[in-house]
Amino acid sequence: MRKISRRDFLKLSAAGTAVLAIESQLNPLAEAMELMTGGRSVNRTSHLPRSFLPSTCTQCPAGCGIMGYVEESRLVKIGGNPKHINNQGTLCARGQAGINALYDPDRILKPLKRAGGRGKNRWTTIDWRQAYDEVAKTMQQIRPNPAQFVYLTEDLRQDTLGRRFTNAFGSPNAIGAAAIFDANKKVATELTWGAAGDMPDVARTKYALIFGANPMESHPQFVGFVRRLVDGIQQNQAKVVTFDVRLTNTSALAKEVYYVNPGTYSMLALSMANVIMSEGLQDSGFINQWTNVSEPDLAAHLAQFTAEKAEKETGVAANVIRRIATEFATTKPATTVSDGMASSHLNGTQNERAIMLLNVITGNVDIRGGLCLPRQYDLADASPVPPAPAASSLSHPAELPLAGQQSIERSLQMIQDRKYPVGMIMSHGFNPVYSNPDGDAFAEALKDDSLIPYHVAVTPYMTETAALADIILPETTYLEGWDIEAGPSPEQVPYVALRQPVVPPLQDSKSFFDIAAELSTRIAGGMEGYFNFKSVEDYISARIAGISGLMSAGGLNYLKQYGVWYDPRSKPDYGAFATGGFQTPSGKIEVSSPRLEQQGYSALPSYDPVAAFNKLSKDELVLTIYNTAIQYDAKTANCMWLDEILHDNPVLINPQTAASLGIKDGDKVTVVRTARTGDGVRSPEGIGVDAKARSVQTTAFITEGIHPRVVAMANGVGHTGFGRIAQGKKVDKSSVERVLRDPNTELVWWGEKDGTGVNPKKIVPVMPDPAGGGQAWGDVVVTVGKSSD
Amino acid sequence: MAKKRYAMLIDMRRCIGCHACTVACKAENAVPLEVNATWLKIIEKGIYPNTRRYFLPRMCNNCTDAICARNCPTQATYKRDDGIVVVDQHRCIGCKYCIASCPYDVRFINPLKNIVQKCYFCVHRVDSGLVPACVESCPTRAMIFGDKNDSKSEIAQMLATNATEVLKQEMETDPQVFYIAADETVMSNVEKKINYRAESSLIKLRL
Numbered sequence: 001m002r003k004i005s006r007r008d009f010l011k012l013s014a015a016g017t018a019v020l021a022i023e024s025q026l027n028p029l030a031e032a033m034e035l036m037t038g039g040r041s042v043n044r045t046s047h048l049p050r051s052f053l054p055s056t057c058t059q060c061p062a063g064c065g066i067m068g069y070v071e072e073s074r075l076v077k078i079g080g081n082p083k084h085i086n087n088q089g090t091l092c093a094r095g096q097a098g099i100n101a102l103y104d105p106d107r108i109l110k111p112l113k114r115a116g117g118r119g120k121n122r123w124t125t126i127d128w129r130q131a132y133d134e135v136a137k138t139m140q141q142i143r144p145n146p147a148q149f150v151y152l153t154e155d156l157r158q159d160t161l162g163r164r165f166t167n168a169f170g171s172p173n174a175i176g177a178a179a180i181f182d183a184n185k186k187v188a189t190e191l192t193w194g195a196a197g198d199m200p201d202v203a204r205t206k207y208a209l210i211f212g213a214n215p216m217e218s219h220p221q222f223v224g225f226v227r228r229l230v231d232g233i234q235q236n237q238a239k240v241v242t243f244d245v246r247l248t249n250t251s252a253l254a255k256e257v258y259y260v261n262p263g264t265y266s267m268l269a270l271s272m273a274n275v276i277m278s279e280g281l282q283d284s285g286f287i288n289q290w291t292n293v294s295e296p297d298l299a300a301h302l303a304q305f306t307a308e309k310a311e312k313e314t315g316v317a318a319n320v321i322r323r324i325a326t327e328f329a330t331t332k333p334a335t336t337v338s339d340g341m342a343s344s345h346l347n348g349t350q351n352e353r354a355i356m357l358l359n360v361i362t363g364n365v366d367i368r369g370g371l372c373l374p375r376q377y378d379l380a381d382a383s384p385v386p387p388a389p390a391a392s393s394l395s396h397p398a399e400l401p402l403a404g405q406q407s408i409e410r411s412l413q414m415i416q417d418r419k420y421p422v423g424m425i426m427s428h429g430f431n432p433v434y435s436n437p438d439g440d441a442f443a444e445a446l447k448d449d450s451l452i453p454y455h456v457a458v459t460p461y462m463t464e465t466a467a468l469a470d471i472i473l474p475e476t477t478y479l480e481g482w483d484i485e486a487g488p489s490p491e492q493v494p495y496v497a498l499r500q501p502v503v504p505p506l507q508d509s510k511s512f513f514d515i516a517a518e519l520s521t522r523i524a525g526g527m528e529g530y531f532n533f534k535s536v537e538d539y540i541s542a543r544i545a546g547i548s549g550l551m552s553a554g555g556l557n558y559l560k561q562y563g564v565w566y567d568p569r570s571k572p573d574y575g576a577f578a579t580g581g582f583q584t585p586s587g588k589i590e591v592s593s594p595r596l597e598q599q600g601y602s603a604l605p606s607y608d609p610v611a612a613f614n615k616l617s618k619d620e621l622v623l624t625i626y627n628t629a630i631q632y633d634a635k636t637a638n639c640m641w642l643d644e645i646l647h648d649n650p651v652l653i654n655p656q657t658a659a660s661l662g663i664k665d666g667d668k669v670t671v672v673r674t675a676r677t678g679d680g681v682r683s684p685e686g687i688g689v690d691a692k693a694r695s696v697q698t699t700a701f702i703t704e705g706i707h708p709r710v711v712a713m714a715n716g717v718g719h720t721g722f723g724r725i726a727q728g729k730k731v732d733k734s735s736v737e738r739v740l741r742d743p744n745t746e747l748v749w750w751g752e753k754d755g756t757g758v759n760p761k762k763i764v765p766v767m768p769d770p771a772g773g774g775q776a777w778g779d780v781v782v783t784v785g786k787s788s789d
Numbered sequence: 790m791a792k793k794r795y796a797m798l799i800d801m802r803r804c805i806g807c808h809a810c811t812v813a814c815k816a817e818n819a820v821p822l823e824v825n826a827t828w829l830k831i832i833e834k835g836i837y838p839n840t841r842r843y844f845l846p847r848m849c850n851n852c853t854d855a856i857c858a859r860n861c862p863t864q865a866t867y868k869r870d871d872g873i874v875v876v877d878q879h880r881c882i883g884c885k886y887c888i889a890s891c892p893y894d895v896r897f898i899n900p901l902k903n904i905v906q907k908c909y910f911c912v913h914r915v916d917s918g919l920v921p922a923c924v925e926s927c928p929t930r931a932m933i934f935g936d937k938n939d940s941k942s943e944i945a946q947m948l949a950t951n952a953t954e955v956l957k958q959e960m961e962t963d964p965q966v967f968y969i970a971a972d973e974t975v976m977s978n979v980e981k982k983i984n985y986r987a988e989s990s991l992i993k994l995r996l
Contacts, residue, residue: 034935034942035920042917044818049917077816079925090928093812216805223928230803230929247833249806252842259838629807641812644822654837704837743901747822 038089039082041069054081054563056485056499058478059094059101059639060632061155061178062086062222063487065563066095068479068502075099075479075503084564085491086224093642094632095223100639102479102503105736105745106723107460109507112472118455119447119468128508131473136522138424138454139169143525146170147392148423150415152408154178154430158485160381160543162428165516168386168530169523172395177408177430180437181633182220184348184774185339187402191349191593192356193365194583197374199488200335201572202238203228205369207327207334210242211265211355212342216249218627220339224490229337236369239331241324243268243316244341245624245778246652246712247705256324259707262622262778263345263610264314265338266354270607271310272325273357274302281329283363290577291360293591293604298361301604313609315707329362333369341624346681346779347608349402349772353593354605360589368574374488375572377496382542386530394420401599403773409437409766410773415452416445424454428512429475431634433464434719437764437775438691443468458515461638464721474509476501481511482536484543484559492572496550498540498559506739513539601771611680612781616709620674621657623780624712625760631716637726637756640744647728647750649714649757650701651784657708658700661784665702668787670695671711673763676781681767693762697787711784717757724748728756791938793871795910796965797921798944798953799846801972803931806831806844810923810932814848817911817922824897826908827923832975843972846923846932847979849874849895849908850956850964857887857896865905871936872965875909878902892960893979910934937965 041050050069057064057078065084069077078098082089111131116122142148149171153159156176166174186196202208202225219225232238233253240254243265251257260268276282277299287295307318314321328334338355345351356371364370397403397410412432414420425446433439433446445451446468457469460477475481483499505511517531533539541556550558550565558565581587585594597603613622630646631637651671653663663669672695698713706712719726728751733741750756767776806829814820814827830845855874858866865880866887876887881904888896888905896907911921915934919925924932935944953967956979968976 034939035915036918037920038925040917040919042913042919044913047913047917079922087928089925090930091809091813091926092928093808096809096812096816096926099816216807226805226807227929230805230931234802247840247842249842249844251840252804252806252844253802257841629805640822641815645808645811656837703833704835705833705840705842706837708837744822747900749823 037082038080039067041067041077041079043071050076053500053502054083054498055479055502056483056497056563057091057095057098058499059098059636060222061220061487062224063485063497064091064095064223065497066091066098070503073503075102081563083562084497085489085493085495085566086221088227090223090227092223093630093645094636094639097636097639097641098479100641100725101636102477102506103740103742104461104638104723104725105731105740105742106462106638106725107506107740108462108472108474109509109737111474111508114470118449118470121467128510131471132518132522134471135456135473136519139519139523142423143170143523145423147173147389148421149173150394150422150425151175151428152177152425152430152432153428158483159428160379161512161516164381164386164530165520167388168520168527170389172389172392175395175408175411177432177435180409180435180775182339182343182774183403183407184343184769184772185352187772187774188349188352188356191402191590191595192353192584193373193589195373197488198356199372199374199490199492200337201333201369201372201492202232202335202337204236205232205238205333205335206236207331208232208238208240209324209328209334209336209358210240210250210254211269211336211338211351212244213337213339214244214248214250214626215337216253217629218340221487221490222629228490239327245622245707245710246626247703249629258316258320261313261315261613262624262707262710263347263613265342265351266347266605267305267310267607268314268316268321269351269354269358270302270305270605271307271321272328273354273361274305275307275322275325276329276358276361277302279326279329281326282361286363286365287361290365290582291589291591292586298591298604305607328358333367334362334364335359335369335371340627341778343774344777346610346767346769346776348769348774348776350606350608354607357591357605360591365589366575366577368572372492372572372574373577375492375494376488377486377494377547379484379486379496379543380546382533382539384530392420400768400770400773402595402771403768407768407773408432409775410768412436412442413438413766416441418451422452424456425452426456426458427465427469428458431463431465431722433468434634434722434759435761437761437766437777439464439759440692440762444692458512460509461722463634464719467721473515475515476505476509476511479503480505480509482513482540484540492574493566493570495564495566496544496547496559497564498556500560507737511536596771599771610779612676612678612779615676615679616781619661619783620676620781621784622710622778623671623760623782624710625715625764625777626712627715631714633716634722637717637719638723640725640748643725643728643750643756646714647717647756648754649717649760650699652701652703652706652712653784654706654708655702655704658702663700663702663784663786665700667700668697669700669784670697670787671713671760671763672783672785674781674783677779678765678767681770691763691765696758696760696763698758700784711782713760714757715761718759719756726756727751793936794938794965795851795871795873795915795934796937796944796967797848797910797924798933798947798967798969800931800933800969801844802970803929804844804846805929806842807928809926809928810846813922813926814908817914820906821899821901823900826895826897826906830975834972834974843975845968845971845975847895848923848966850893850962850966851908851910853963853965854961856890856892856962860886860890862886869912873910873912873915875912876905876907878904881905892957892962893964
């Protein structure tokens with residue numbers, strides 16, 4: 001038996017010396033360990049090395065590089081890809097548990113056609129020929145009115161293929177869901193500095209002010225971001241201060257932790273900006289050269305946000321506001337971190353703009369250690385690119401003009417309310433019945449075939465949404481499929497990453513490329529010309545053709561070997577705006593936003609209180625739905641290793657609040673949404689209407705780690721579909737396809753012991769911030785009382 | 790050159806409580822549901838608004854003076870020359886003496902195989918020149934593993950330059966899992982039978 005020596009490993013990794021050079025800048029100790037830190041795996045008994053392929057994770061949107069380790073064509077382990085610039089060989093719990101998703105015992109491996117009424121859960125197995133025939137026939141029938149084809153997907157920014165398919169068909173109605181979580185941030189940043197999103201340079205900062213974000217449990221670039229934040233704290237002695245309504249993991253490494261009244265982040269940030277300007281701590285040169293406001297005008301506007309007023313509104317003491325503001329302005333470089341709950345309010349867009357302002361007035365914009373522009377390659381779609389049809393009232397709801405295609409919660413509501421005629425829905429890997437606010441209402445719509453005549457679900461799983469389909473096309477999981485990604489880089493060096501099959505598609509499952517290409521060929525009428533590629537590899541090659549550095553490194557072959565490419569000589573190009581300006585109409589940072597003003601909002605960052613919060617009665621509380629490092633929304637609950645850690649979601653209540661309500665730890669309680677929710681919502685049209693479900697039942701979990709006026713429940717559990725594992729049921733091996741069998745599924749214990757929680761999003765009405773269009777998850781007013789049963 | 794002595798160092802100034810180590814261990818060592826060889830303890834301390842979370846990744850300490858090895862009637866549990874305490878699955882008779890004698894509550898019966906198991910620092914990986922799976926996975930590099938007798942190793946340097954603690958020093962077992970900056974409350978009460986099931990990432994353990 002041959003054992004691999006340390007020397008062999010070094011030889012194997014020598015090909016990537018350029019990569020290591022960049023890694024070691026970040027971590028001088030990375031190469032000091034005498035054992036290899038990653039990139040290889042051995043069999044436990046034979047010690048023989050396992051074969052592997054690099055690919056890219058999709059368990060959350062971060063897009064970490066993974067290694068799929070395979071024995072006898074079975075995936076046996078997922079590790080991190082040491083070459084990937086984001087996660088650098090490490091991998092979170094979700095990424096490692098992806099193997100559970102591949103071998104989910106209830107995975108669908110053959111096309112299914114419903115045998116009873118919609119939602120009756122009676123299915124007939126059909127072959128692909130019949131499935132393609134039926135779907136293509138329906139699509140041909142609605143082709144004369146192509147906009148009646150509605151394509152719903154998880155993340156439209158990633159799902160280029162889905163957009164291509166929809167555009168080629170002639171429909172403008174490709175709608176993505178990712179925006180329900182971050183549309184406000186995307187719109188706020190786009191309006192302000194002309195790029196959607198931001199990337200705090202936390203590895204190199206000295207001061208990070210965190211508003212409503214919880215990067216140690218949840219962040220769009222989770223591992224890649226948090227490892228750099230911890231490096232910043234430990235190697236760079238960065239000080240971290242957090243403001244949140246509840247205690248999070250991020251508090252563990254923060255120097256100072258503050259509770260803040262819900263929905264008041266903009267007040268807090270603006271009062272700090274006021275301190276900075278009135279103390280003369282601002283970067284006048286930057287403000288004068290790079291923003292569209294004058295110092296006196298801005299200072300005059302900010303003067304209303306005094307620290308005393310902010311103390312009353314936010315609950316953070318005025319002296320703390322003054323001290324933190326001064327520290328932020330005098331520590332260089334500094335940055336803010338804001339996503340998650342800062343965005344998820346009716347005033348989320350203003351919150352994000354107010355928080356950005358702190359970086360702008362202190363000159364911490366796109367500098368080393370500051371708040372940086374997102375750096376990513378623009379992956380063009382492959383030629384010939386189908387023309388994009390003119391926007392529809394569904395894809396771009398008129399009442400949310402700034403949000404564009406990023407307001408799925410509103411789009412689905414329009415379908416429910418018969419405000420837009422639908423001929424057919426194709427839901428692709430997306431589960432709105434679970435993920436969306438008021439998912440029950442969309443479920444009702446899906447059950448009504450007069451409203452939605454045909455529903456095709458393209459997914460590996462019987463999700464709550466797929467269960468309401470006419471036909472289910474069993475897609476491969478991300479571990480058997482192809483794609484190309486270029487997310488924003490937490491290292492500030494852009495990269496391109498490949499997703500490739502680490503194992504062949506199980507049984508009859510097919511990749512979305514194959515499905516889209518075959519359907520296009522059958523639908524024809526010009527559509528087939530856009531899928532005239534020899535293979536998915538040709539399609540991907542065409543998409544990367546414009547990136548010359550990658551092409552000269554070997555193009556697709558390089559990616560297949562290493563999983564990721566970035567220019568090894570590339571260094572973060574901080575301050576590149578100095579030559580070309582910002583991508584806004586004025587070329588400057590639009591602190592004063594004409595586009596917001598046109599829509600009737602304050603042009604300058606401002607504080608619009610969440611009206612409902614000022615009228616709360618004694619018993620009314622604010623519900624927060626939080627994300628964890630374990631489950632990612634609708635994606636991961638079929639992974640048993642994750643469910644074992646997080647499978648239920650009691651409601652977190654402060655002890656004072658609980659005592660006043662007569663609630664004890666572990667009591668069965670009912671969380672009821674009150675009519676106060678959505679009070680004062682300014683848009684007249686359909687926004688802020690009641691959700692179908694008014695209450696959820698759970699248990700009380702009493703903790704000091706929460707604001708007394710806030711209660712919180714975890715996201716990602718409480719499934720009523722998505723297979724037996726997600727619902728905490730034991731799975732008898734004999735009931736499972738051989739290829740999916742795992743003896744562990746018989747040991748599932750949490751369903752009987754603890755239950756699998758409840759989906760709190762059921763009681764959340766469709767309630768976007770009218771400016772940014774992002775869902776105000778954090779603005780639901782509830783009462784909590786002991787359940788009568 | 791001195792004999793190898795493998796040890797683990799966990800730097801709580803870097804731990805974010807993400808459970809990557811928990812799942813890495815499950816995957817690497819085919820640890821069944823119901824039981825864990827590596828897990829994460831999470832507590833919250835304080836009274837609102839002065840509150841904070843603390844974490845503690847837990848695993849076998851691979852003690853120099855391993856009581857379990859001393860008490861094993863069949864020598865199924867034994868200590869290797871490099872200090873790693875392992876269980877020979879073929880010799881284990883499932884008598885559970887070792888479980889009863891472990892002061893750290895790290896041993897368990899594998900429900901699928903009916904033998905005793907625990908963390909053995911991923912010996913199969915270490916013997917192949919790789920760090921344990923939890924160390925590889927750790928997103929923030931809070932875990933360091935290596936030969937503490939090799940003065941050039943990262944762990945030896947870290948041990949030499951940082952104050953460290955071990956669990957239950959008073960047991961005089963000389964644990965080989967060291968912690969930097971762990972909270973004293975989260976370090977205490979390890980003798981309490983803490984069912985890891987109760988430690989779902991919500992903080993069900995309040996001390």
